[in-house]
Amino acid sequence: MSAKLPIGFMLNPFAGIGGSVALKGSDGADTVKLALAKGAVPLAQQRVEQALKLLQPYAERIEFICPAGAMGQDCLMAMGFETNVIFQPKQPSLASDTHGFIDALNDYGQQQPLALLLFAGGDGTARDICAHVNENTPVLGIPAGCKIHSGVYAVTPIAAGRMVEQMVNGELLSLVEANVMDIDEAAFRDGVVRAKRYGEMTIPDDLRYVQSVKSGGKESDELVLADIAAEVVDLIDDSLAIMGSGSTVAAVMELLQLDNTLLGVDIVAQQELIAADQTAAELIAHVTQAQASGQVCKLVVTVIGGQGHVFGRGNQQLSPELIRLIGIDNIIVVATKSKLQSLQGRPLIADTGDVELDQQLSGYIRVVTGYRDYVMYPLSSPA
Template sequence: MSVRLTIGLLLNPFAGIGGSVALKGSDGADTVQQALARGAKPLAIERAKMALELLRPYQQQLDFVCAGADMGANCLEALGFNYQVIFQPNVPSEAVDSHGFVNALNQYAQQHHIDLLLFAGGDGTARDVCGFIDERIPVLGIPAGCKIHSGVYAVTPIAAGRMVEQMAQGELLSLAEANVMDIDETAFRQGIVRAKRYGEMTIPDDLRYVQSVKSGGKESDELVLQDIAAEVIDLTEDGLAIMGSGSTVAAVMAQMDLTNSLLGVDVIAQGELMASDQTANQLLTHVQLAQDEGTPCKLVITVIGGQGHVFGRGNQQLSPALIRTLGVENIIVVATKNKLQSLQGRPLIADTGDAELDQMLSGYIRVVTGYRDYVMYPLASPS
């Protein structure tokens, strides 16, 4: 199974430039100039090409959005990939250009689905990304710097390319939170290693699909449903939530001690049942009124076991108008890993009756599989 992906690409062309000339880092314009004066050659673009070369067989499936010139566009142009420039950096580029691109990517993601931000650099680049990236966008680093203490990087450029290749092939990837670390370069040059944590970002993790969840090395659905319910409560407690049909959502509502319409769609507000078994028009009215009052709104839905439908089977109350009004970013898909595994690699399906919306929903989505536990899983339209 192949999946079409939209990938943000950011290259720090001067990452690692100080290493070969004994500057022990590349942070700061002065260090870059010193490195160039000593004859250092930028290697980050070549490191990025090592990862991207593996993806050339998937060119027709990959759409890149990137920064201009050496921060992305030149590399993609040389390899023949489809790309769109959404930010023009300074020449030569500076750290502020990384900030500018990430902000531009966040704005782009408000209207378009972004499956991954792929960036090449070192710990300084990871810090630049972490400080600005929308937390809903998974990231993966191509190691190209002198200092790689952060857990957001693949072990090698080839490994980064392999992970994106897995996504293009439709393989299931777990999501994990990884720390962004950096050391004090001034202290490092004096022989002192002083690392500091600057935050965390979400990365696609190596697949360990059926992992131990409190019960003898296998997933216990009863315990997992409790964990899923706890995560949904955290995500919805301050606003309005449309609770879709299905046994997994019913189990979530049971954990909240709320009555559920198993084959219907209910509405909860601030953790209390507001309305049961609602029609499409009623649901749209609830959301519009809540949004007018500034109340956050979410949609909680599950997967039909064995079939993989998320929209279009048994939940026609979730109309295209409702989904568009809510926004893709406010859809929470819940499922046990056992249920996902039963699909045997087939993608989830969106069949809303609106072909344009189905295409907009397609791509990798986060599925809540436990408390602070997510899986990246492909969703496709009928076409």
């Protein structure tokens, strides 16, 4: 895994430009031209600089993947950050350039999973991103527009910087769903506020425990495991699920009221136990047969041992061939937040015995930590 935190970055250079000249928005090229004609000065970059200033001490620990020019690279380089440019926007940039960059970022994320997409703009920018971004990519907005009704924005640019700083320092941030909202600018100019929901995106949130799993202000293992189990049951649905070893996975089997091999690997289909304590060859045979009939196969694994192994300790039945057969996107990693915190920032470990596969598995992954509760956490390989 790269030692650097991979963060997508995008700036709408004209975000908020209509506010100072009473245009009540900045959506559309015509509005931008009118605002500039009225003497408006772009201020979005100043808002971004407030957030990025907090990250300058960590410049060597962050890889920003961004568009060229005013949509990203210029601002980042001016503040001393190295950039990985993957998209060339038009000058001046348009909404179609936001779409184009997000599409390019989605392609990039297939090879190197992103920890976050950090963007600056207003509700129009959030709408454009929501329409194209991969649902597995967490996002966080730096507020820079006239209209900020969407829940995907930090309360201030500095707050956005603080949250990214937490990620760089390995602190756990829950992932939550937030609404993308926008209003009709034309109606707004006539004094009518007409808001509409355009979807939702996943955002990082301050580390917090859901009220139902608190016990004396701390995680209650029993309740947390029940919440994790409920989420995994929803995720596996009616697929064929390979259930790895460990007590966290055992909690899922308990919720399903199925017998479980604590130190082995079982197979569940249609939420019924179909095979227990399977060997590597048996697992491959079941998955091959299921896929041949069009059934989706998933793999549920947890953190084994104090060093943070996901693969390679206590689950050698999960061979490289099996993992490739199931596919990385169908792997569900589960762990309590207290377990992750006990690693003190060390990454999870993939030690499958196949160096190439270990590298493919490496990156920032979603870990199920509760019901509708996830964190992004690094997974690395021994090399």
